[in-house]
Amino acid sequence: MYTQKPVTRAGRSVRVASVAGLALLAGLLSGAGSAADENAEPAGLAATCGTEDGGEAAAAASVALSVDVPATGEVDRPVQPGPVTLTLTLARSGLAGLLPEGTEAVVSRAALTVRVAQNGASAEAPWQLTAPSTPLGPDDDLVLVHTGEVPHVTFGAAGDVDFSLGEFTVELLTATATGAEAPPTLATLTCRLNDGEDGHLATTRVTDGSGTRPSGTPATPTDPAGGAGRAERQDIAVEPAAAADGDEEPDFCPVEPPVGELDASEAPQPPPGDPVRITVIPTGGTFSCANALGLANVHKLNGAMIINDPDAPALISVLATQRVATRATNAQGGPYTRIDSLANLDLPDAESTFLTFGFQPVTAKVSFENGPITISTGSYGVPPNRVSFSTAYFTQSLRLHDVKVNGTPLDVGNDCRTSKPFKVVLDGGASYTNVALGGILEGEVDIPAFTGCGTGGEDLNPLFTASISGPGNRVFMNQAPTCIPANPTRSYCPPPLPTLPGSES
Known part of the structure; x- marks a missing residue:
């Protein structure tokens, strides 16, 4: 044998x-x-998900977000969060007003905007995740397990970096399409964390390459006080994980x-x-x-x-x-x-x-x-x-x-x-x-x-x-x-x- x-x-x-x-x-x-590498312990958060049009229908949700974020990084070198798993559980009692009657299964796409903040500046990193066909039982909650790769982030200065989750959207699509084109959308949900949830995911310490943070005053952001830095700034650059060198398209x-x-x-x-x-x-x-x-x-x-x-x-x-x-x-x-x-x-x-x-x-x-x-x-x-x-x-x-x-x-x-x-x-x-x-x-x-x-x-x-x-x-x-x-x-x-x-x- x-x-x-x-x-x-x-x-x-x-x-x-x-x-x-x-x-x-x-x-x-x-x-x-x-x-595969083991993900970090998932962050458990409570949220409420409803339709974009602001209708009364909404579903209570629990969010478990699991991702490996490096504990340390260096200036001008990409920091790459590991593969992400977002488990979104939607309460069965709230789905009746969100999905068409007779829906038996859904495919889901989640669009997360993760705030990356350092030294008073911040940028938004788009995390696009997908969930396979998931059956919708008559009485059970709907559990959608999204996975995907996410962009890397490069920092132009030393300092602690915080990754945090805010509002995100989830697109529910039919799982019974027979064509090869994009399946029809059943509902698009906007999910907001409940009061008291800060959405903090991880902290990375970025150094100047010597392994220690330099002394002195942190870099001063160019945005107005209290404002968020933009992704185009050199301090924090967010780029697709599969981006090619230079300005070429991936x-x-x-x-x-x-x-x-x-x-x-x-x-x-x-x-x-x-x-x-x-x-x-x-x-x-x-x-x-x-x-x-x-x-x-x-x-x-x-x-x-x-x-x-x-x-x-x-x-x-x-x-x-x-x-x-x-x-x-x-x-x-x-x-x-x-x-x-x-x-x-x-x-x-x-x-x-x-x-x-x-x-x-x-x-x-x-x-x-x-x-x-x-x-x-x-x-x-x-x-x-x-x-x-x-x-x-x-x-x-x-x-x-x-x-x-x-x-x-x-x-x-x-x-x-x-x-x-x-x-x-x-x-x-x-x-x-x-x-x-x-x-x-x-x-x-x-x-x-x-x-x-x-x-x-x-x-x-x-x-x-x-x-x-x-x-x-x-x-x-x-x-x-x-x-x-x-x-x-x-x-x-x-x-x-x-x-x-x-x-x-």
């Missing part, structure tokens, strides 16, 4: 299966995972648009009846990109592997809504809607070390050869029998090379690969809303036998076939919402990280 010792991640034991796990990356993303999607042909053959097809109308979008689809994290279970090794490295993730390149298939509600066979999007993944070689027979260390590299990915989302039927679906389908081959056994090279040749491309079909059902919002997809992979392995008359095909090939290998992927570079202020830019499947406590 080619496995490594179990590693613990987010309170669960995950067994890493190396070469076999790499074989099961299933064209998603590759690389060993690493545990490159949120440093990947090429996908190429290839759509193949929706693995998506649910329409029930028999009238023909389905196929519409090809003239623009060729909307270019976007996204992050995804996942797990690949290895049936033969009774183990799993984390897919993608949360600290340096690869990006999926997407052309959303390239083609639409529709049939009217009153047509024979009933209504049918399917939206097809094209995606590509450019995977680098992956390297891994594993143990043969539980004790022999083996290192190998894997090259992935992936076909274009078709992501199809849609629905058919009428309520209450309406069925929503989502699939991601492509083919993949893999090649093994640079194999070493206990440090000694094992020549497997230049063409040690799966004997044929194999199908990867991932299903999200109704949990994967659309390409724009993402969600969890899962499937089962059947890896074919290996061929071309070995040189000098040595046949190593049975070794790799026995240890890797076969059916029953589960793959789980959680795709985060997509970033649309052409419209970054209305999409999820820079691309956020999703939760690793199975990491929930």
Whole structure:
């Protein structure tokens, strides 16, 4: 059995299966995972959230904001707060006047304005966070867990810096949209901290580089007394976490648009009846990109592997809504809607070390050869029998090379690969809303036998076939919402990280 010792991640034991796990990356993303830094203890605050129009409807809210802010920093060097988690709990009793009747689930975007103050000057740092689809029970409070990366801040003088939260807005969007465009907004809430809540989050001590604050009078702000400094001042500069050097715009999607042909053959097809109308979008689809994290279970090794490295993730390149298939509600066979999007993944070689027979260390590299990915989302039927679906389908081959056994090279040749491309079909059902919002997809992979392995008359095909090939290998992927570079202020830019499947406590 080619496995490594179990590693613990987010309170669960995950067994890493190396070469076999790499074989099961299933064209998603590759690389060993690493545990994320633990967030600081969340700040618990009480707030009230209501609509922007000042209507009477409002909901009592509790706010838990968790973020790592460095305890110290240096002048003219960026201070980067860590990933932020904002848990907003809205009382069920106050939601009736805020959301349309019949709302079953929502997706949420939170826009926080964090005040950064030092030496009498201050600036506002925009923190944009997102929450995945969250069900709304008939009696339970609505708990929205937002996450995201935030801008760094640079200071031109030494002194203690205070980070504090004030008023913020939360946009609630429908979680049942079937298109790849931005989902409709259900409500936009303004949340204000209750009296007695100061919103203080953290304090950072900025020094002149010697590790101590200089003596003397703190820098005098140029604003009028009692006024707040502006972000344009050199004393406090707030910049996007993914900003490029100089004045260039951030490159949120440093990947090429996908190429290839759509193949929706693995998506649910329409029930028999009238023909389905196929519409090809003239623009060729909307270019976007996204992050995804996942797990690949290895049936033969009774183990799993984390897919993608949360600290340096690869990006999926997407052309959303390239083609639409529709049939009217009153047509024979009933209504049918399917939206097809094209995606590509450019995977680098992956390297891994594993143990043969539980004790022999083996290192190998894997090259992935992936076909274009078709992501199809849609629905058919009428309520209450309406069925929503989502699939991601492509083919993949893999090649093994640079194999070493206990440090000694094992020549497997230049063409040690799966004997044929194999199908990867991932299903999200109704949990994967659309390409724009993402969600969890899962499937089962059947890896074919290996061929071309070995040189000098040595046949190593049975070794790799026995240890890797076969059916029953589960793959789980959680795709985060997509970033649309052409419209970054209305999409999820820079691309956020999703939760690793199975990491929930």
